[in-house]
Amino acid sequence: MATLLLALAAAVAAWGGEQAAKRHARVIVFAAASLTDCLKEIAGRYEQSTGDQIILNLAASSTLAMQVRAGARADIFFSADEARMQALEDEGLLAKGTRRSRLSNTLVIVVAAEGGAEVSSPGDLAGPRIKRLALADPRAVPAGVYAREYLERVKLWPAIRPKVVPMENVRAALAAVGGGDVDAGIVYKTDAAISRRVRIAWEAPRQEGPRISYPTALLADAPQPQAGRRFLDHLGSEPAAAVFRKFGFVVLDGSVP
Amino acid sequence: MQDRLLASFVKRFDGAAVIEARGLELGAAPEVTVLFGPSGCGKTTVLRCLAGLQQPDSGTIRLGDELWFDSAGGYILPPRKRRVGFVPQDYALFPHLSVEENIGYGLHGLPAAESRARVAEAMRWLGLEGLARRWPAALSGGQQQRVALARALVTRPRLLLLDEPLSALDAPARVRVRNELRAMLRRMSIPTLLVTHDRADALTLGDTLWVMHRGKLLQRGPAPEVFSRPVDTDAAAIVGTETVQPGRLVRVTDGLATVAVGPATLTALAVDLEGAAEAVYVCIRAEEVILVKGPVVPTSARNCLAGSVRSLAAEGAMVRVHLDCGFPLAALMTRQACEEMSLGQGDAVSALIKAPHIHLVQR
Amino acid sequence: MRAEDWQLLWFSARMAALGTCLMLPIGLGLAWCLARPRWRGKAVVETLVSLPLVLPPVVTGLLLLRLFSRRGPLGHWLYQGLGWEVVFTWRAVVLALAVMSLPLFVRAARAALEEVNPLFEQLARTLGAGEWRVLLTITLPLARRGILAGTMLAFGRALGEFGATMVVAGNIPGQTTTLPVAIYSSIELGLDSRAWALAGLSAGLAFLAIWASERLARRPRA
Numbered sequence: 001m002a003t004l005l006l007a008l009a010a011a012v013a014a015w016g017g018e019q020a021a022k023r024h025a026r027v028i029v030f031a032a033a034s035l036t037d038c039l040k041e042i043a044g045r046y047e048q049s050t051g052d053q054i055i056l057n058l059a060a061s062s063t064l065a066m067q068v069r070a071g072a073r074a075d076i077f078f079s080a081d082e083a084r085m086q087a088l089e090d091e092g093l094l095a096k097g098t099r100r101s102r103l104s105n106t107l108v109i110v111v112a113a114e115g116g117a118e119v120s121s122p123g124d125l126a127g128p129r130i131k132r133l134a135l136a137d138p139r140a141v142p143a144g145v146y147a148r149e150y151l152e153r154v155k156l157w158p159a160i161r162p163k164v165v166p167m168e169n170v171r172a173a174l175a176a177v178g179g180g181d182v183d184a185g186i187v188y189k190t191d192a193a194i195s196r197r198v199r200i201a202w203e204a205p206r207q208e209g210p211r212i213s214y215p216t217a218l219l220a221d222a223p224q225p226q227a228g229r230r231f232l233d234h235l236g237s238e239p240a241a242a243v244f245r246k247f248g249f250v251v252l253d254g255s256v257p
Numbered sequence: 258m259q260d261r262l263l264a265s266f267v268k269r270f271d272g273a274a275v276i277e278a279r280g281l282e283l284g285a286a287p288e289v290t291v292l293f294g295p296s297g298c299g300k301t302t303v304l305r306c307l308a309g310l311q312q313p314d315s316g317t318i319r320l321g322d323e324l325w326f327d328s329a330g331g332y333i334l335p336p337r338k339r340r341v342g343f344v345p346q347d348y349a350l351f352p353h354l355s356v357e358e359n360i361g362y363g364l365h366g367l368p369a370a371e372s373r374a375r376v377a378e379a380m381r382w383l384g385l386e387g388l389a390r391r392w393p394a395a396l397s398g399g400q401q402q403r404v405a406l407a408r409a410l411v412t413r414p415r416l417l418l419l420d421e422p423l424s425a426l427d428a429p430a431r432v433r434v435r436n437e438l439r440a441m442l443r444r445m446s447i448p449t450l451l452v453t454h455d456r457a458d459a460l461t462l463g464d465t466l467w468v469m470h471r472g473k474l475l476q477r478g479p480a481p482e483v484f485s486r487p488v489d490t491d492a493a494a495i496v497g498t499e500t501v502q503p504g505r506l507v508r509v510t511d512g513l514a515t516v517a518v519g520p521a522t523l524t525a526l527a528v529d530l531e532g533a534a535e536a537v538y539v540c541i542r543a544e545e546v547i548l549v550k551g552p553v554v555p556t557s558a559r560n561c562l563a564g565s566v567r568s569l570a571a572e573g574a575m576v577r578v579h580l581d582c583g584f585p586l587a588a589l590m591t592r593q594a595c596e597e598m599s600l601g602q603g604d605a606v607s608a609l610i611k612a613p614h615i616h617l618v619q620r
Numbered sequence: 621m622r623a624e625d626w627q628l629l630w631f632s633a634r635m636a637a638l639g640t641c642l643m644l645p646i647g648l649g650l651a652w653c654l655a656r657p658r659w660r661g662k663a664v665v666e667t668l669v670s671l672p673l674v675l676p677p678v679v680t681g682l683l684l685l686r687l688f689s690r691r692g693p694l695g696h697w698l699y700q701g702l703g704w705e706v707v708f709t710w711r712a713v714v715l716a717l718a719v720m721s722l723p724l725f726v727r728a729a730r731a732a733l734e735e736v737n738p739l740f741e742q743l744a745r746t747l748g749a750g751e752w753r754v755l756l757t758i759t760l761p762l763a764r765r766g767i768l769a770g771t772m773l774a775f776g777r778a779l780g781e782f783g784a785t786m787v788v789a790g791n792i793p794g795q796t797t798t799l800p801v802a803i804y805s806s807i808e809l810g811l812d813s814r815a816w817a818l819a820g821l822s823a824g825l826a827f828l829a830i831w832a833s834e835r836l837a838r839r840p841r842a
Binding site for chain 3: 292308309310335336337339340341343345349351352353362363365366408412
């Protein structure tokens, strides 16, 4: 009788251990805020099919980069611009050969869906109707940096700069426009699609707009490099690409910049 | 036209304590009324109700033609409209104001010149010159009391209320200030109610006494009467077992005072007397009167009074003997002694009292 | 310390001072009411006043955002009636600072008012003073040390306020960026040395404010 119980216990332990080993991989992904919705969907499906657990830390890429530099544990960095990724590469924090450009996006000007200001071009932003403009912090957050670079290029930045209300990240800028306390904002097209409280007043044409690129990379100190690589591969797969496209991102061919 | 205070009210506290001031009436100025009773009997509450700082549960309070409180009509006049001069027990001088600012506090609505004049006048009257800029903390007890008085008087109140005016003073100052206060109160012409638990204060300062015990007014009358004829045992317990009689100071020599009480002459120690005091109360504790029947031999007692027994009253193991020695005198002895001496009404006796056992209080 | 750091400091101090000024009359009124014995709803008011102390500051910021946004109940009225915009302007900074420093002040002021011997107030009434005069000439002067200590405390708290300010006023350099927000920004941007320098400044100011408050609150040797 005792032997039977022992055997049973061993079997249960083995089975539990195997399950644990299967689910054991926790992949920590630091990703730009604009990727919130699409990554949640992709990660959810991935977890169901593979048993790995994906932990998403979504914030402004500049914030995430700062956290990584300060020693935060993460497996993957999915940035909204190459500059933040480059900063990490320069400090040797990336696993060699894992950096790839994944997605692109379009900048748009948004105003409140109800009663929003009349804007039909970036030039209108410099006009008197627009008193306050929400941007993700143009000093560091990619969305804001892209917007500033574009506005500098079309020589509107000096006129617009005093009206800028810098926000934590691009979603915060979106919320500010939706809330009605700023007159307009510049966000990604993918963000504008999420919110019903804003409408797109102008879209940057692909040729004239800034070159937006979302790179991914495995971090050098990744706690789960195997599982991390698996997820990175998945991000490049067709099912994931379909989700990205669904949310409005432009899927790049994955070449190294 | 004198304002008379008439009050009759009841104040209840949680815990079933009840203060009843029924038929309280103040004599016309310059008569001073004293509310006399032990600590905690409710005297301060009566004062605070009269001042408007506490609201009685039922009854009326009226000063002259002004109605201050009427529970039946639901009417109460707030304290700032009552023009009452209130002097609390610890004087409560405003610590953040100087002496002259304290005194002038109640003169808010007056033009500055008149206000200054009145303050100066009050300070002169109460001997506070030179203290105008001082802070209350730098004053002696007696000075603080005078400042508190000045503050109350300068507004020309219609009623003056004093709560234990001397209890905050130490013994030597107390006697001196008590006499000063008596003189001041006599000079003013304001109906005054004074509250105290000290017998000497009551005797010196009060013309009419109200005896209060456990929230009730027991007796009213002139001081000697209240002290020598308490209306019941409660009152007797409060006023004590003293004979209190008015007397006249004849002379003081070698620390001994000769006092005429009625036709009799007493020798007492001349303590606690000031200068030109003439009118005094003579207080003799009944326990300290020794009776002798028959011929008297010289004893160390300075006072030997011939008298007769008017009545005897048993009080438990003791007997109170009321004598007539030219003035009413009470003696207290054991029943055993009384029986051994076979004392009876009409008997001739001599009363022996030592000089230190005769207490003099200025009137 | 660069010129813009001095600007930052001056801006933060100005905002903290304005916030404290805005808060003072309301705080004093609340402290006075709460120092009265027993009245209906006292416990509710006590709790509400203490809320900003206990709630996460961002929550308080969120509530303020909701109320004072151009579309919110109060913000709409202010915008339509006075032309005032609150959210993302210096007004929001003052508002956030006032709200966050209120509970500390009320606590200190209430304690000071409760310590005033009621006999003084009653005596003043017998001397003909109306309620306002009693308050201004007796109650407040006697409680002034505690009230001043509370004010210093509130000012110190306002200087250090961060969470609510970020949410309702944002981080607009030169317009709504206070010292604590600037420190956070510096960290975000990876400007560590600047962050430390500003942090040192902030700590120094906080130390001064608390020290002044403690000195005032201590009883004078009498």
